[in-house]
Amino acid sequence: MKQIVLKRPGGLEHLALVDAADPGVPGTGEIRVRLHANSLNFHDYAVVAGFIPTNDGRIPMADGAGVVEAVGAGVEEFRVGDAVVSTFFPQWLDGPARIDNFSTTPGDGIDGYAREAVVRPATWFTRAPRDWSHAEAATLTTAAVTAWRALVVEGGLKAGDTVLTLGTGGVSIFALQFARLMGARVIATSSSDAKLERLTALGAEHVINYKLMPEWGRRVRELTAGRGVDHVIEVGGPGTLPQSIEAVRIGGHISLIGVLTGRGGEIPTAALMAKQARLQGIIVGSRTHQREMIAAIDAGALRPVIDSSFALEDIADAFRHEASGQHFGKILLEF
Structure with a gap:
């Protein structure tokens, strides 16, 4: 063998x-x-x-x-x-x-x-x-079980919700697919325009190049008429979490899945409190x-x-x- x-x-x-x-x-x-x-x-x-x-x-x-x-x-x-x-x-x-x-x-x-x-x-x-x-x-x-648990089990995803996915890793792509399968809207980010085109083909309603738009959390708010998204698939960690907090709606759900930007850093805790959002660690x-x-x-x-x-x-x-x-x-x- x-x-x-x-x-x-x-x-x-x-x-x-x-x-x-x-x-x-x-x-x-x-x-x-x-x-x-x-x-x-x-x-x-x-x-x-x-x-x-x-x-x-x-x-x-x-x-x-x-x-x-x-x-x-x-x-x-x-x-x-x-x-x-x-x-x-x-x-x-x-x-x-x-x-x-x-x-x-x-x-x-x-x-x-x-x-x-x-x-x-x-x-x-x-x-x-x-x-x-x-x-x-x-x-x-x-990857798939992580996305499923984040959105469906812990997030209570339902038709009509809006989901923000970060990047094009396995978890983020499965999250996009599960969200669309269940009738939710998706906003997706990437640093590659070519990958953003592929995310659009998979069903993302809006896409954002985060290299060209570093304040992408504000852009997400604009795309949701100021409300913010119901769910964030957060795979970056401390380097992206401040923008995810900006992007989430009041009372929304942020699934902390990855720490690709590092294990430590400053987090705007006051902004998280003001949003009254739920930040939840997820491991598969x-x-x-x-x-x-x-x-x-x-x-x-x-x-x-x-x-x-x-x-x-x-x-x-x-x-x-x-x-x-x-x-x-x-x-x-x-x-």
Whole structure:
């Protein structure tokens, strides 16, 4: 069996394709999954690049999709041949958030899915959307569940709401797609006019080039007749949060999902108080959130936006492409 290991943390040059022992047959409550695809996320890149510490020999990648090859005793949810996709927090099955770290996250605190086969508890996976390829399903675990939880679970998104998305990362694009699926309006930002054209094609009603308009929060207010947006998908952190606070309506919801501009900085707390807005940290979601999201996908007409695909052994090149910032949509590994 082939798998990728991070021989030692701290750089893409330490990623290696190796032969490994077959995982064997599933025990009670377990399934054996033949994996066919991973998708890349910033969190995965942070692990392999050494920004997040992990162990020598770690198998990376949180997002894994494939097909059930065998089912252990007591498993009733899955059958051989079912297409499945992994979950980000295997121990968080339902209920409110109860995890504040990545110690149980595949590809970080435990071994991930950059390999051909695994035997894992059945509850570590959900069914994939109907008629989706394994590559498409692999886009869901981190980015899509994060966007779903931010907008639908925590934000209470409804038809007629207005959503502001920042940039063109996986979470922001899925947020745009979920918002449009549910009848909401979207205002989207990017520093690339070419990417703004693609966001418009996906259904964004208004787009803003934040490099040309640094005070984009004010522009969002203008586009909403002074009211502001109901929801902000905030992926930048301290460098963008002041503008997000400017853009949100009184009593609105800001989902703090990323810190791409850094971990610390000045935040206009008085402005946040005046807006009486809810600023909520979001780290992906539970297995139930993923199952509910997939049910919504099956009921609608949504397909993921895929930028490019690499072979498993070309994982370092895939991460270099991600680091370049030139991609639009998800980057995949297929094997």
